[in-house]
Amino acid sequence: MESLLRLVDDLQVLETSWESEPFVSTGLGDFGDVFSLEIAERLIHSSLPMTAVRLFRNGEKLPPERVLRNRGSNPRNREKLADGTKIAEQVAGGATLTLEELQNHCPEVSRFAAEVARESGYEADCTAFLTPPRARGAAPHFDLVGIFLRQVYGSKRWRVSAPVRRLPSRALAVDPSAVGAPVLDVVLKEGECLYLPRGFVHVGDTTDEPSLHLSVGLRGITWESVLHSLLSGATEQFEELREVLPPAFSDLDRAALYRERAEILSRHLSDIDWSRVPLSPLRSPQPPPAPPHPTLTTALHHPPGENA
Structure with missing residues (x-):
């Protein structure tokens, strides 16, 4: 259970709290081999598809066209890709950057997600959130899966309220008047992780410093x-x-x-x-972990027909 122990500090607490109450784990150590600000920087300049990028400001989703790469008028340039420079400009202007389905785009996250899936028996879905200081990304909402918010860089304040409806099976807009007082109000720091059962309403705001966290969602079988x-x-x-x-x-x-x-x-x-x-036919197959990036030098000197 090595991968899960990088998200929680006590597996017994996770078992007793599963799908019932949120809790915070501390002292989890470095996470840079899985995700970091440097890896996020690499990804935004790696021609990510626009389906993997979202931007929010003060709870509102920004038009994706603001970070769309200009690929000219060539009719072959049909795939919509994100422009890393434009993304950085939006973040500088106070926007929260969301990088979705990282298990499909980032080898380090892919390997970690595959290990979490093996240990939990659930499909793992990973999303990163980068928010500048004194800003709010997404509006108060809930998730349809249990999630772990692993703080990677900086800090973020989370206010968590009990579900409006326990164990929801479909996404609905959150009515602020129906949300109760927070059951948990915590500032998450580097090396800490917040577990949120599905349905718990939550909203995050940065402090005087920026924040980068990786959300690991576990999609189980109902x-x-x-x-x-x-x-x-x-x-x-x-x-x-x-x-x-x-x-x-x-x-x-x-x-x-x-x-x-x-x-x-x-x-x-x-x-x-x-x-x-x-039960296995009901599970969505977890993609296999991505192999390490090969170098061109290795590829050029690799004998034809020899397995990598």
């Missing part, structure tokens, strides 16, 4: 997904469950039909050996 899968299995086994509902001109007893189909489904579920229900 019982809803399991039951949907079992229902699909039942429809394959029982043709009655594949029938369409009776037409409007039919004089059939609809209530009796509903009861019959519910009994069929109930018998199907009661006969299942739950210890043999496979």
